[in-house]
Amino acid sequence: MRRMSITPWRGVALLMAAAGPWAAAPRAQEPENPFTSRIDVRMGGRSYQSRCATCHGINATGNPEAGGPDLTTGQFRRAEGDAGLFRVIREGVDGTAMIGLGENASEQTVWQLVTFLRTLAPAGGGIDPGASPAAGQALFAGKGGCARCHRVDGDGGRLGPDLSFVGDRRTPEALETDLVDPDAEVLPRWWTITATGPGGETVEGLRMSEDTFTFRIMDADENLRAFSKYGDWSYERTETSTMPGYAETLTAQERTDLAAYLYSLRRDP
Ligand code: HEC
Ligand code: HEC
Incomplete structure (x- = not known):
């Protein structure tokens, strides 16, 4: 079992809010292309x-x-x-x-x-003609349970990346792959660490920072905890995603709808 299940921690919100690389910055008035015939x-x-x-x-x-x-x-x-x-x-x-x-x-x-x-x-921005972005949106907030970990336009959880503009950086095909194989490319920011103390007690959570001597994790009780790598605690890093794969729990149509919805989230649709 490579994947670990993790309960949502509300406190992660505060720390991660400040770090979101996609925090919307208002765009200055840009010149329009006058030569489009x-x-x-x-x-x-x-x-x-x-x-x-x-x-x-x-x-x-x-x-x-x-x-x-x-x-x-x-x-x-x-x-x-x-x-x-x-x-x-x-x-x-x-x-x-x-x-x-x-x-x-x-x-x-x-x-x-x-x-x-x-x-x-690609015509239609690459969205499958049989896909329904509206159905995808409903899944995202409802049955799919995506909003527990992902924010769109300020709503949702912070255990995963903000997806407000995910369509700017992922194609529909790549978005579908994300749903089936979340472990394909996981940025270090989303790795987790399990620390085990001398008495066998464990603390697990998102890896907030790590250097030669110390690591810090956000545990399930929303506490930021620092550990020495040379103390009594051992630790194990997990470089897989906390996001579950949806190959079995969603149908192909549902995944296509979700990808179409996410792809519609672009600055410049
Ligand atoms: C338990 C929390 C969790 C849930 C539930 C979850 N995700 Fe994720 N998701 C993550 C994390 C963490 C990442 C970043 C690591 C990775 O790439 O897998 C991620 C990554 C992604 C990415 C890639 C984003 C990028 O910037 O490349 C997409 C797209 C995505 N999730 C969509 C979804 C959709 C759609 C659902 C619902 C069907 C969902 N996620 C459910 C935690 C979650
Ligand atoms: C000598 C080789 C070379 C020539 C000639 C060249 N390019 Fe590029 N171009 C590149 C390389 C290499 C990159 C990738 C740069 C990077 O981002 O690392 C690139 C990147 C780009 C990008 C950015 C792609 C992206 O994903 O953002 C655009 C747009 C582009 N080129 C358009 C053009 C156009 C239009 C011309 C002709 C006027 C042109 N290039 C001529 C080598 C070239």
């Missing part, structure tokens, strides 16, 4: 073939040899919104082969490239 798509496609295809592939699905990532997923790690794409294309990504077109490229050329890249995203 069909001709712009065509011109953008042409610039793409002459200036980008060597590194990102003729079909823009990426070129592993040149290190250029797939640009057809509709998701960009480096850019948010059209204005973000504009910046990446013009300024590049510091310290990488992605140099950017520079100031000499006209705004029109850069916007047309943005327009072209937008046409490459």
